[in-house]
Amino acid sequence: MKILISGGGTGGHIYPALALIKEIKKQDPNALFLYIGTETGLEKKIVEKEGIPFKSIHITGFKRKLSFENVKTILRFLKGVQDSKKMIKSFQPDIVIGTGGFVCGPVVYAAAKLKVPTIIHEQNSVPGLTNKFLSKYVDNVAICFQEATPFFPKEKVSLTGNPRATEVVQHVPVKKAELGLNPNKKTVMIVGGSRGARPINDACVKALQSFKKKDYQVLYITGEVHYDKVVEEVEKVGNPPNVIIKPFLHNMPDYLKNIDLIVARAGATTLSEITALGVPSILIPSPYVTNNHQEKNARALEQNGAAIVIVEPELSGEVLLHEIDGIIGNTVKWNDMSSKSLELGIPDASSRLYRLIKKLIKK
Known part of the structure; x- marks a missing residue:
């Protein structure tokens, strides 16, 4: 089983991904992983320290107010999708999982367009812009709070909780x-x-x-x-x-x-x-x-x-x-x-x- 995971920006997006990887390794010791994040994000240091293969794309988050910087972000997103598609085709994952943060946007979107099974994991009761956007394209949305359900297509939602709960x-x-x-x-x-x-x-x-x-x-x-x-x-x-x-x-x-x-x-x-x-x-x-x-x-x-x-x-x-x-x-x-x-x-x-x-x- 090959699994590609993307998540970054804060520990709240990274540590659930690592906890999930540990669980999958326990269930399937032969599973292979690739983690895609940003070169400057917290995820690079943490993930590489765990010995998990890591690749990066360049992407920034959208500003909530109208800004010329958002135009640049759109261009970075499109470039990120292209780069992600190359990585996905090379790694050939069985599934792609996004655990949050703007880096997930181009990665999970690229996977959905390539018809690779996709999941996003939403840790909060109210989702951010990236997961709201991705929910239109992914196969499933895993949530931790029932309160998050109304923000996503109901038929895609699964209440799974946060893998960090299992660890503790x-x-x-x-x-x-x-x-x-x-x-x-x-x-x-x-x-x-x-x-x-x-x-x-x-x-x-x-x-x-x-x-x-x-x-x-x-x-x-x-x-x-x-x-x-x-x-x-x-x-x-x-x-x-x-x-x-x-x-x-x-x-x-x-x-x-x-x-x-x-x-x-x-x-x-x-x-x-x-x-x-x-x-x-x-x-x-x-x-x-x-x-x-x-x-x-x-x-x-x-x-x-x-x-x-x-x-x-x-x-x-x-x-x-x-x-x-x-x-x-x-x-x-x-x-x-x-x-x-x-x-x-x-x-x-x-x-x-x-x-x-x-x-x-x-x-």
Whole structure:
């Protein structure tokens, strides 16, 4: 089986692709892969590090406002389609899969025009421009949120979930003691992403002294960029013994199984991981993402009772503390949110996608 995958721009498009590749290799050790991305994108470094054959095309995304740059983008798209067709004809894949980002546009479109079976994977509750465009041409649209269904041709949609959910369920958890945490206490993780988020850090620092009086403990991930500044602020007020502060944790899924509540952004990958494990969440969506999709993702969990959403303008140390206490200190509410989170989770996402791939190849 030969599989061509394209996805790039952010880790949210790349890591699901890598998780899917791992699942396919497990099911079919003889499977061959080719990954097409951009030369300057995050995907090149990450994919090549995994030892997966990588080729690139030159493409940029459309501007949402009228711009001469969009004319250039159209020309790059047409050139990208030509280049992609050459790569597809050379590799001769059985199927082409797009996991998001503008690089998928010319690659998946070229495959559809060459009559190669195609799938796009939409991680968010509201799709971006590229996947909306491609949905007219592909054979199937794999989604992670039921809320995404109305944006695509209904007959093409399959609810598969995010392959990262499967990875997190299969991970062996790191013991609390290895992080200096008490294994007998409930644990709240506060994290603003790999780079951190200043508004979340500000609120957390202001809540520090109140955390000191609580029965639960806090694993606080500042983000590497903000760590020194946070430590400077913490030194002024003191670091409570029940708050462990780290700049970053590699392999975050290793830690999630020991978390009782997470305070985080609302990226699609994060939500797929926490729902697969049934972790209740307080979500503080980033307002700086395209189409405000993080808040829309977060609202999908909130509407189903799995999360509480705090938008940045309403975030403060007092508000954060109130919401944490309201979940951790209320067993009935915690149990309800955990079960609602599990209901949304799709822990077998990788195998669902694999079955869909095999089904399309056999057609």
